[in-house]
Amino acid sequence: MKKNTSRDVLVYEIIDDYLNQLNSRNVMDYAMLEDKFHEILSERIVESFKNIRVLLIDEYQDTNLLQESIYFKLAEYVKNNNGNITVVGDDDQSLYRFRGATINLFTEYPERINxxxxxxPKTIFLHNNYRSTKSIIDFTNEFIHIDDRYQISRTTNKPDIIPTENTQEGLPVMGMFRNTLEELSTDLTELIYDLKLNHDYHVERHGKKYNLSLKKSNxxxxxxxxxPKEIDTYNNKRLPYYIRDSLTYKDENITVFNPRGQSIEKTEIVSLLCGLILQSIDPDSLVENQLDNLPPRTKNTLKTWRKYVMDYVQENDKELLEFDDQVNMxxxxxxxxxxxxxxxxxxSENELYFNMLLETIIQTDNAINAEGLLTVKQIFWHILVPIASGAIDIDDDMFDVNLDDNVNIMSIHQSKGLEFDIVIVDVGSDIFSNSSATAFKRFPRKGGSTFNLENYLKDYSKISYDYDKISGLDKEFNDLIRRYFVAYTRARSILILVGLNSMRYGYKGDFQDKINIENVATGWSRDKVWHWDSLNNLLNI
Known part of the structure; x- marks a missing residue:
């Protein structure tokens, strides 16, 4: 890295401290596991791989350089056995550039493996769509072709998605846009409720009548x-909050599943679990008061946990275990x-939070305990403080619920690989103007943090950078196009875009009566042309 700068010194210190922490706990992170695996493959013949004749790699568009190196090492065994190597992917669904995925490893795969x-290799385009209606297929094909400069980043000669002989025409792609978030959430909740319960929901456009009911059970x-956060950083309620609140009020039997929507540390189940630990190991706050440099947010969370559990203990006449400084977790x-x-x-959310934190606590205990015991300070610094500070995140692999039974709220990244009868895409429920604060999620103005990191590390990567000829800004636009392509292609039967009316009709500025809001999701190309003017291409309801 470039030396003699305070930034680099800080980066070195952070990385060094991180590695020391891992070494002290005798653990490896995921990237280290991959690197170790690659090292083993490079240094010796692995006997258990000698007879491999078939190698199939899915989601190849999200491959990073280290993973490619591992795949090629495994492919050597297959080649020696005259076997078959197959990679499957879709460059239009590459969403993980922020963690090192490089689309060129997929689009240039034939050249790279040669x-x-x-x-x-032989290239086979799988372009038959067995999921969506013709209306949705046509809509997504149109969307992916809107931006001319995006086409440069796609696989050469890639054909459009096409329906099968049995694909139904289906309902038009719809839009629901309202003046305020409150109006939008009220009308959208009514629609979701009716669709979930198979109530008739009639709309009319150009003299043609449509019934949105799928006549399908659940x-x-x-x-x-x-x-999917329900409350933003300024404590404002967002669309996911209103959907949960309104649907729960209308029918308590309808389950809203949004595990990433809440701050885990503020949920009741986590307050109970962590509060019980807290009161058992430090009932008088003696150790907590000795801890230095606790952020105010963390202190407040610990205080909230204590109060929650003290009330729980009093109401349930519960006696807690008490420990001295050595705790058997x-x-x-x-x-x-x-x-x-x-x-x-x-x-389902409570169960997910509880199981996830229980597993995290057990793993931490196994990694750092001495003869089965932890000190109270260790429990604070390695378990309670990280949870209280919001450092624990949901692992999507722990989702073991039937999504069909719920009304699900999730990020577009979470939805990748999934499909639903009805998909509602929020394209601007919290966008009121062309503010630079929202540009990153609708119409980028600069390369962004991922580009900054790529640029910082590019001199130390083995990737050949034809990729580097693409500007950071263009990469951001490409990522945004792919993100909404993934969103729109999750739908089987009904696709609805929702947001504020400012997305359709613009807003009034100090010196202009109408200022349009550029948004990739609503049909803008990066040359500032609005291809879906006023979103009249949608069946607006």
Whole structure:
């Protein structure tokens, strides 16, 4: 890295401290596991791989350079056995550039594997769509072709998606736009409720009448948004909050599943679990008061946990285990787990939060305990403080629920690989103007943090940078186009775009009566041409 700058010194210190922490716990992160695997493949013959004849790699568009190197090492075994190597992917669905995925590894795969291994692959385009109606297929094909400069980044000669002989025409792609968030959430909740319960919902356009009911028992529904957070950083309620609140009020039997929508540390189940640990190991706050440099937010969360559990103990006449400075976490968790069972079983989200944190605590305990014991300070710094500060995130692999039964709210990234009968895409429920603060999620003005990181590290990457000829700004636009392509292609039968009327009709400025809001999701290309003017291409309801 470039030396003699304070930034680089800080980066080195952070990385060094991170590595020391991992070494002290005798653990590896995922990238280290990949690197170790690549090292093993490079240094010796792995006997268990000697007979491999078939290698199939899915989601290849999200491959990074290290993963490609691993795949090519495995492919050597297959080649030696005259076997078959197949990679599957869609460059229009590449969403993970922010964690190192490089689209060129997919679009240039034939050249790269030929250069590395002397293999000339056969390209097969799988362009039949077995999921969506013709209306949705036509809409997504149109969307992906709107931006001329985006086409440069796509696989050469890539054909359009086409329906099968049995594909139904289906309902037109719809839009719901209102003047305020409150109006939007009210009308959208009514629509979701009627669709979920198969009530008739009639709309008319140009003299033609449509019934939106699918006449299907329990249709699967998802709301896709850039962020499923229900409360923003300024404590403002967002569309996911209103959907949950209104649907729960209308019918308590309708389950809204949005595990990433809430701050985990503020949920009841986490307050109970962590509060019970807290009161058991430090009932008088003696150790907590000795901890230095706790952020105010963390202190407030610990205080909230204590109050929650003190009220719980009083109401339930519960006696907590007490420990001195040496704590057997397994014994403590066994006592606490029973107290959490009722609350954890009340919703899929509670169960997910509880199981995830329990597993995290157990893994942490296994990594750092000495003869089965932790000190109270260790429990604070390695378990309670990270949770209280919001450092624990949901692992999508822990989603073990039937999404068809719920009204799901999720980010577009979460929806990748999934499909639903009804997909509602939020294209601007929190966008009121052309403010630079919202530009990154609708119409980028600069390269962004991912580009800055790529640019910072590019001199140390082995990737050949024809890719680097694409500006950071163009990469941001390409990422945004792919994100909404993924969103729109999740729908089987009904696709609805929702947002504020400012998305359709613009807003009034100080010196202009109408200022349009540029938004990739609503049909703008990066040359500032609005191809879906006023969104009249939609069946607006």
């Amino acid at each position: 250069e590395a291994m002397g293999i000339i 249709p699967s529904i998802t709301v896709l948004t850039n962020s 397994k014994e403590l968790l066994e006592d606490i787990e029973g107290e959490c069972l009722i609350l954890s079983s009340e919703s």
